Amino acid sequence: MDSVQHTTTTGVDNRKMAMWIVIASECMLFGSLIINYIVQAARVMKLEGIGVIKPSQIINVPITSASTFVLLMSSVAMVFCLKGAREGNVKSFRTWSFLTAGLGAIFLGFQVYEFTVFYLEGLGMTTNTFGSAFFTLTGTHGAHVLVGVVILLTAGIWSFYKPLDKDKHSPVIETIGLYWHFVDVIWILIFTLVYLFVLAPK
Amino acid sequence: MAHATSSDAEHKHTAKQYIQIAVILAAITLFEVIYPYATNSIVALHGFYYPLLGILSLVKFFLVVNFYMHLRDDVLLIKQIFFSGLIVAVCLYVALYFLFRIFI
Amino acid sequence: MSEIVLSKDQAVHGKGLAKSYSKSSWLSWLVTVDHKRIGILYFWSAFVFLLIGGLEALLIRTQLFLPENTFLVGKSFNQMFTMHGTTMVFLAVMPLNAAYFNYIIPLQIGARDVAFPRLNAFTFWIFLFGGLFMHFSYIIGHVPDTAWTGYANLTSKAYLPSLGGDFWTMGIQVLGLSTLVASFNFVVTILNMRAPGMTLMRMPLFTWTSLVTQVLIILSFPVVSVALAMLLLDRVFQTNFFNPAFGGDVLMWQHLFWVFGHPEVYILALPVMGYVSEILATFSKKSLFGYSVMIVSASCIGFLGFSVWAHHMFTVGMGPWANAVFSAGTMTIAIPTGVKVFNWLFTMWGGSIRMTSAWLYSVGFILMFTIGGITGVMHASPPIDFQQHDTYFVVGHFHYVLIGGSVMGLFAAIFYWFPKMFGRLLNETLGKWQFVFLFIGMNVTFMSFHFVGVEGMPRRYYYYQESDGWTFWNQVATIGAYIQASAFVIFLYNLIITFKKPKGAEADPWDSRTLEWSVASVPPEYNFYKIPQVEAVDDFWYKKQKYGAKQAIELPKGNEVVHLPSPSWLPFLSSLALGLLPIGVTCYAYTHSYSYLLISVVGFVAFLLLAIKWAFTPVE
Numbered sequence: 037m038d039s040v041q042h043t044t045t046t047g048v049d050n051r052k053m054a055m056w057i058v059i060a061s062e063c064m065l066f067g068s069l070i071i072n073y074i075v076q077a078a079r080v081m082k083l084e085g086i087g088v089i090k091p092s093q094i095i096n097v098p099i100t101s102a103s104t105f106v107l108l109m110s111s112v113a114m115v116f117c118l119k120g121a122r123e124g125n126v127k128s129f130r131t132w133s134f135l136t137a138g139l140g141a142i143f144l145g146f147q148v149y150e151f152t153v154f155y156l157e158g159l160g161m162t163t164n165t166f167g168s169a170f171f172t173l174t175g176t177h178g179a180h181v182l183v184g185v186v187i188l189l190t191a192g193i194w195s196f197y198k199p200l201d202k203d204k205h206s207p208v209i210e211t212i213g214l215y216w217h218f219v220d221v222i223w224i225l226i227f228t229l230v231y232l233f234v235l236a237p238k
Numbered sequence: 239m240a241h242a243t244s245s246d247a248e249h250k251h252t253a254k255q256y257i258q259i260a261v262i263l264a265a266i267t268l269f270e271v272i273y274p275y276a277t278n279s280i281v282a283l284h285g286f287y288y289p290l291l292g293i294l295s296l297v298k299f300f301l302v303v304n305f306y307m308h309l310r311d312d313v314l315l316i317k318q319i320f321f322s323g324l325i326v327a328v329c330l331y332v333a334l335y336f337l338f339r340i341f342i
Numbered sequence: 343m344s345e346i347v348l349s350k351d352q353a354v355h356g357k358g359l360a361k362s363y364s365k366s367s368w369l370s371w372l373v374t375v376d377h378k379r380i381g382i383l384y385f386w387s388a389f390v391f392l393l394i395g396g397l398e399a400l401l402i403r404t405q406l407f408l409p410e411n412t413f414l415v416g417k418s419f420n421q422m423f424t425m426h427g428t429t430m431v432f433l434a435v436m437p438l439n440a441a442y443f444n445y446i447i448p449l450q451i452g453a454r455d456v457a458f459p460r461l462n463a464f465t466f467w468i469f470l471f472g473g474l475f476m477h478f479s480y481i482i483g484h485v486p487d488t489a490w491t492g493y494a495n496l497t498s499k500a501y502l503p504s505l506g507g508d509f510w511t512m513g514i515q516v517l518g519l520s521t522l523v524a525s526f527n528f529v530v531t532i533l534n535m536r537a538p539g540m541t542l543m544r545m546p547l548f549t550w551t552s553l554v555t556q557v558l559i560i561l562s563f564p565v566v567s568v569a570l571a572m573l574l575l576d577r578v579f580q581t582n583f584f585n586p587a588f589g590g591d592v593l594m595w596q597h598l599f600w601v602f603g604h605p606e607v608y609i610l611a612l613p614v615m616g617y618v619s620e621i622l623a624t625f626s627k628k629s630l631f632g633y634s635v636m637i638v639s640a641s642c643i644g645f646l647g648f649s650v651w652a653h654h655m656f657t658v659g660m661g662p663w664a665n666a667v668f669s670a671g672t673m674t675i676a677i678p679t680g681v682k683v684f685n686w687l688f689t690m691w692g693g694s695i696r697m698t699s700a701w702l703y704s705v706g707f708i709l710m711f712t713i714g715g716i717t718g719v720m721h722a723s724p725p726i727d728f729q730q731h732d733t734y735f736v737v738g739h740f741h742y743v744l745i746g747g748s749v750m751g752l753f754a755a756i757f758y759w760f761p762k763m764f765g766r767l768l769n770e771t772l773g774k775w776q777f778v779f780l781f782i783g784m785n786v787t788f789m790s791f792h793f794v795g796v797e798g799m800p801r802r803y804y805y806y807q808e809s810d811g812w813t814f815w816n817q818v819a820t821i822g823a824y825i826q827a828s829a830f831v832i833f834l835y836n837l838i839i840t841f842k843k844p845k846g847a848e849a850d851p852w853d854s855r856t857l858e859w860s861v862a863s864v865p866p867e868y869n870f871y872k873i874p875q876v877e878a879v880d881d882f883w884y885k886k887q888k889y890g891a892k893q894a895i896e897l898p899k900g901n902e903v904v905h906l907p908s909p910s911w912l913p914f915l916s917s918l919a920l921g922l923l924p925i926g927v928t929c930y931a932y933t934h935s936y937s938y939l940l941i942s943v944v945g946f947v948a949f950l951l952l953a954i955k956w957a958f959t960p961v962e
Contacts, residue, residue: 050534225299337664
């Protein structure tokens with residue numbers, strides 16, 4: 037990935053600036069999804085009736101804590117991946133990028149497991165609005181993780197074929213890092229709002 | 239015109255510092271997970287549940303944003319870009335929260 | 343890199359997938375990444391959609407000419423106003439503004455192109471796909487009929503069973519993607535690619551209002567994307583986001599749509615305010631009055647625009663506190679807007695006025711936008727709005743700001759920048775006649791709307807009775823619509839005779855103030871022979887005064903090698919690939935056969951592969 041221009045008016049790399057702008061935009065995307073979830077979940081909490089699946093009945097905090105921890109550690113791996121790229125250390129860059137992608141994939145594995153369990157317990161996308169909102173929110177987040185995993189794997193595999201130029205490629209890796217960290221940060225919020233708040237004492 | 243190199247600011251942090259932050263993040267997460275189970279029976283703490291967990295998640299949020307995304311060391315413009323998105327999103331959240339009368 | 347020698351225009355040779363097509367070949371348009379060509383592509387596509395939207399309006403007005411008319415009734419009428427609104431907002435005004443963002447911004451900031459040229463081309467192709475996708479609904483007879491606001495759950499599968507709902511939902515989703523991605527491009531371009539000496543406070547006002555517009559886009563489009571995604575899931579995959587019977591909330595649609603929808607109208611208006619600011623300064627031979635105040639006002643309008651969305655929802659029952667808050671915010675926006683109006687007036691005051699068509703349209707804009715703004719402030723009061731909501735009064739209001747505002751401003755821009763873009767000047771006499779017809783027609787139609795609105799005529803009704811007493815003003819309005827149509831006919835005639843003339847406009851036909859006028863009309867592919875060193879706001883004007891008009895205009899001198907982005911097939915092909923996603927989902931929605939979703943999967947995988955190829959193909 038390259039940009040025609042190498043000096044910029046503000047001193048910030050074009051791609052890095054673009055990614056921060058994307059992040060600002062994604063704040064609004066996830067903000068809307070999150071408030072929509074909160075509205076629907078709050079609504080379902082107030083419903084009475086047999087067979088109504090509420091968040092408190094189905095959300096499994098211990099399992100999700102494990103996946104949260106995995107995603108958090110993937111962020112740490114991403115930091116070291118960028119460090120490797122900045123130092124021009126191909127092996128370090130490659131290893132850490134695969135590790136980050138791997139941890140992201142494990143997180144996705146947990147998500148798939150969780151979705152399957154929920155589905156088998158009777159909560160699907162169309163069961164009630166809590167289900168729709170939950171799967172849409174976490175599904176959108178998961179899609180973002182998937183895109184990140186693909187990008188990181190591509191970057192890691194690419195390093196086998198082309199030499200790593202620390203000055204030319206560090207901004208790109210930094211941009212990828214920004215995306216990955218942001219995806220992690222959104223999950224931090226989702227974990228608290230969707231999972232931990234369910235355990236609130238009545 | 240300024241040269242668009244990776245800002246020297248990011249080099250301020252060492253591997254050790256990143257690991258320290260990772261440990262803090264892990265510790266906070268562990269605390270967050272144990273807290274509800276441990277304190278469910280302590281009625282006096284019930285009112286603190288939402289604010290405490292909310293604040294802890296914000297601490298983690300800003301640790302990652304400031305240190306892993308290097309926002310702390312970056313130019314003002316980047317901070318402006320990020321916070322404009324974040325603040326409008328938070329305001330939207332709060333506005334809809336009250337408009338839909340979600341008073342849990 | 344494409345290396346070109348700056349002595350005359352040559353075919354650009356690129357590497358990779360794009361062969362070198364000569365400039366005159368139509369294939370060169372498919373692979374272009376030149377912001378000027380992309381601007382022209384946006385211009386003509388949007389213009390065609392503008393005409394289509396206009397025809398839809400004429401059909402609506404013809405039906406409403408007579409009470410109990412049978413010309414266009416029921417669902418067909420509803421389809422007409424739905425497509426009219428959607429087309430005008432998303433396919434006409436926004437892309438016409440985009441044409442000017444593309445063409446003019448890099449020239450005004452002294453850059454050779456935008457920050458991400460291939461991404462720029464991609465946004466055009468995906469916009470064109472979105473527009474064609476949505477209009478395909480006409481071809482198969484499944485046209486959406488739920489208004490451009492698509493309120494849930496009228497748009498649910500139960501109440502809108504035809505595929506029209508899916509075409510509409512996915513069409514706007516795709517168009518939103520185009521606009522959003524373009525906004526990333528423009529913000530980075532404006533912030534990062536300015537010529538040396540071009541500080542933010544020396545940028546032309548159009549570039550400034552465009553910057554504010556892009557920020558609005560960045561923050562508002564994701565919200566409507568979420569709403570549209572939820573609607574699509576409801577329609578195609580039987581979720582119940584907006585189905586009250588199963589716990590869904592129709593109000594969530596309204597909130598999410600209007601959180602987008604209100605900034606959207608400022609997205610339609612702010613660039614136009616930019617055009618008018620520059621045009622008035624040029625044709626008053628005076629610098630814009632209160633440059634920094636204008637920038638602050640534009641930013642305030644943008645910022646406040648996010649806090650007023652629920653003024654579209656005063657009648658849904660949010661309660662007096664919510665209504666009061668949004669009412670106060672809405673009234674407050676009138677302040678920076680009013681400041682701008684006064685600044686435009688003071689720009690002209692004491693200036694040496696040249697009454698060109700562009701100037702006429704700009705003055706028309708000020709008058710009409712002010713009237714529209716006044717009725718807007720009336721709506722801002724909830725008790726008054728309870729009377730006016732869903733009546734023709736609202737329709738009158740927004741057509742004053744959209745036609746009197748955006749369209750007139752766009753015509754001002756068209757007449758002003760036509761020589762720069764196409765190398766010829768539009769006929770001024772015809773332009774003035776066109777203005778007269780448009781101005782008169784517009785006021786006749788939309789002032790009448792205010793009268794019937796106050797008398798209670800509801801909007802979006804195909805039918806009224808003689809006993810309602812609305813017949814007279816409806817007939818007047820329809821006559822006005824046809825007068826407006828004749829303005830467009832005059833414009834089409836103007837275009838035809840103008841394109842028959844050879845190119846030959848001088849670089850600076852209007853004696854203007856900003857950098858785009860310092861290069862030839864039509865600018866060479868590389869824009870500037872030498873990137874200018876900017877010394878002041880309205881730099882071109884400053885240089886003309888300091889060094890003389892001849893010196894200030896750029897002339898190519900010797901051989902200098904400049905690097906330009908190469909043409910590429912990737913943007914066009916990626917748009918085709920991405921376009922398969924909504925096609926697959928539509929086929930699935932029609933047949934409920936999962937195998938059609940494979941089309942979407944294939945499209946997605948193709949897009950992914952093209953994206954990877956894109957990432958590893960250097961832009962030079």
